[in-house]
Amino acid sequence: MVPFGGFHMPVQYATQSVSASHHFTRSHASLFDVSHMVQHRFQGPGATAFLEKVTPASISQLGTHNGGLSTLLWPVTGGIVDDTIITRLGPQLFYVVTNAGCREKDLKYFEEQLADFKKSGGQDVEWEVLDGLLVTPDEVDLQKLYFGQSQFIKIKLLGDKVSSPLLVSRGGYTGEDGFEISIPGHETVAVTETLLQTATVEKLQLAGLGARDSLRLEAGMCLYGHDLDDSTTPVEAALSWVIGKDRRVAGGFHGEEVILRQLTPKSKGGIGVERRRIGLIVEGAPAREGAEIVDEKGEKIGNITSGCPSPTLKKNVAMGYIKDGFHKSGTNVEVIVRGKKRTAQVTKMPFVPSRYWKGAAPA
Amino acid sequence: MTSIARSLRPAASRLLASSRSSQPCRACPFAARAFSASRAAHVKKYSKDHEWVELSADNKTAIVGISEYAANALGDVVYVELPTVPLEVAAGDSIGAVESVKSASDIISPITCKVTAVNSLLEEKPGSINNGPEDDSSAGGWVAKVEVPEAGVKDFEGLMDAETYKEFTEE
Numbered sequence: 001m002v003p004f005g006g007f008h009m010p011v012q013y014a015t016q017s018v019s020a021s022h023h024f025t026r027s028h029a030s031l032f033d034v035s036h037m038v039q040h041r042f043q044g045p046g047a048t049a050f051l052e053k054v055t056p057a058s059i060s061q062l063g064t065h066n067g068g069l070s071t072l073l074w075p076v077t078g079g080i081v082d083d084t085i086i087t088r089l090g091p092q093l094f095y096v097v098t099n100a101g102c103r104e105k106d107l108k109y110f111e112e113q114l115a116d117f118k119k120s121g122g123q124d125v126e127w128e129v130l131d132g133l134l135v136t137p138d139e140v141d142l143q144k145l146y147f148g149q150s151q152f153i154k155i156k157l158l159g160d161k162v163s164s165p166l167l168v169s170r171g172g173y174t175g176e177d178g179f180e181i182s183i184p185g186h187e188t189v190a191v192t193e194t195l196l197q198t199a200t201v202e203k204l205q206l207a208g209l210g211a212r213d214s215l216r217l218e219a220g221m222c223l224y225g226h227d228l229d230d231s232t233t234p235v236e237a238a239l240s241w242v243i244g245k246d247r248r249v250a251g252g253f254h255g256e257e258v259i260l261r262q263l264t265p266k267s268k269g270g271i272g273v274e275r276r277r278i279g280l281i282v283e284g285a286p287a288r289e290g291a292e293i294v295d296e297k298g299e300k301i302g303n304i305t306s307g308c309p310s311p312t313l314k315k316n317v318a319m320g321y322i323k324d325g326f327h328k329s330g331t332n333v334e335v336i337v338r339g340k341k342r343t344a345q346v347t348k349m350p351f352v353p354s355r356y357w358k359g360a361a362p363a
Numbered sequence: 364m365t366s367i368a369r370s371l372r373p374a375a376s377r378l379l380a381s382s383r384s385s386q387p388c389r390a391c392p393f394a395a396r397a398f399s400a401s402r403a404a405h406v407k408k409y410s411k412d413h414e415w416v417e418l419s420a421d422n423k424t425a426i427v428g429i430s431e432y433a434a435n436a437l438g439d440v441v442y443v444e445l446p447t448v449p450l451e452v453a454a455g456d457s458i459g460a461v462e463s464v465k466s467a468s469d470i471i472s473p474i475t476c477k478v479t480a481v482n483s484l485l486e487e488k489p490g491s492i493n494n495g496p497e498d499d500s501s502a503g504g505w506v507a508k509v510e511v512p513e514a515g516v517k518d519f520e521g522l523m524d525a526e527t528y529k530e531f532t533e534e
Contacts, residue, residue, distance in 0.1 A: 011465065017438040018464045210465045285442055286462050309441040309464055316442075338444060338460060 005100030007036040010208035018210035030207035036100035046123030058244025078255020147356035175219020220349025235262040279349035286316040367468040409528035410473035428505040434496035443485040474518035476509035
């Protein structure tokens, strides 16, 4: 167990090593406890406009029970306050998940931003921090629940009881196809035991932060506080895809002055970025957070923000920030681990293709 | 970088409860010593950083490795960094590193010594360290062979014997 975002979290469970758990997640399924994450509900006529102010996402284009990754932004600088998953549950109702490690910062941020929003004439937004959701369940067909979508589902618990409606979102917390299940606190143990016993140990096992970290790295996904921070914009973080198409034209979100100009590279008359997030495959020793990236002459051109040996690829994968110009995949660089230079190559992410469920290919 | 002891801290109690109790000792050090002529030969001691040292009968040379307990706790070792020989180090200096999926840990020399040979098998087959971390044969997971000066023998005397180390890991 390790301290993580104010919680005691398991790195691994006694039954499996980190790499065994990693492979099991890819080949079967693992159950990750993510109850440390912070759940919010935003509701009211001003909810869409408010979320469009604090994130660059096309909230107005988001269908009911659809959601995805976005970033909360600081005014003016456009730095990333936290990364977040936003799901629309109704015309004026949103379910928002943020990181436990940023809990205090995020709560203060929402408080201040809501006050500013109202002061500048925004419509009413009601904000609640949740420990579970209670609403009416939907009809269930998991085959038809695609990546980014969510439904309220009741499940039959062991011993004939039926659970409360659980918000089940098909997402990719690990870079694998998966479901995020929001369970009211008092039913957590019953639902977990039901899932584990029904699926059996052959098909479902508990997994911890260790496997989550190597899985998300293979998927090229960022970990806030390591690969992202307050001084990093979505463009620098190679997360420009979270900026909605309509938002690129209309703007209206925090830091738009910086972010929109960064979207156009220097070669095309914009200001571009000085550094950007890239993936690396490192020879020999795995490069981990803090390692320096240098060019052929030994000059520092960036640093590693996370890395590990990839259990799937049997190669060392890493991500980090590198000076603009060195960011193209195939560029050879060197990474310093324990004082020695190791050959590395800029590589496209994800390192391991994600297998999100987006429905069967059209016939 | 951190020592093995630091990397293990969060995992220690759990690993004791699981793998230690169920797993047979794969590298029983004393069973393999049947050929030894002298009772005093090959005394093995352990450091708080989870390395072991086996001192030869003449107190001149030794073999260094990481403990079975450490190897289990680290999980699958995927990379081992070995020093360039010869290398003179003081007790507490790093002589290499072990990397598993979840962490990188320094291998700390428990004694003042001069590293004269390394187990290059570990560069090709890092998993040997999990299979037999306390095995000093050609197929084993030992890390380095060293020459031991007077100061090193003194350091050695301050280390834990097998029983004390076992108690230490069960704390």
